[in-house]
Amino acid sequence: MGGMMDLEITPEVMLSEGPVDPGVVTEATRRFASDGRFGGIASFTGIVRADETGEGRVRAIEFTAYQEMAETGLRELINRVVDESLAAGSENAGPVRVHLEHALGEVAVGEAPVIIVVATGHREEAFAICRGILEALKQEIPIYGKELLEGEGYRWKKNR
């Protein structure tokens, strides 16, 4: 069972075609801020880098997913990370809101494959939960990225 820092509503999770619009950060921040109970809103925006691979420079990443499992898994993961943050002994009880979007399909260098926005009562939890969700997403969620290189080649992205 969760404790004082329960998510009050189901986390907002979206996997959709094309890069995530950076305006999502502003939109979610405005919406969460207007609630009046949140003292901190942290966000993470992942960006595709033009890595040099030896076989060519990365120009985009093409994302695919086991979509149904990924969406269910993300909701469960968010609830777990929030619960763990509470179990870690936070004295800053309060509600938590989470908005997460991940791209499917092609995302070019400089565009965003993932955005996470977390609103909490105080800053520590906002940072911790935002980071916790990102790290768990990379390890547990069946999303795949094929790095498309300039020219013809590609290689599969592997999370560490």
Next chain:
Amino acid sequence: MSDVTVDVTVQVIPYGPLTEALSSTGEVTLSLPLPVSEIRAVVTQRWPELRDRVFRLAVDKRLLEESAVVRQAEELALLPPFGGG
């Protein structure tokens, strides 16, 4: 615990890089209950291309540990290391 086993035909679906590594996709018949480690042996026998591959198994959209015992299954996903985020 019962000794009864049931033969179940399960759809096997590869994801990510494994979509390119397997020469074919299809179904396997499993005599359930079976531990995940034995299901891994069944699919690796059917698709020898999997032998040197790192992947985890999800049964009916649940990621399972090797020691888990599967009692019913419709769909078996082969999940190589993830690349999201």
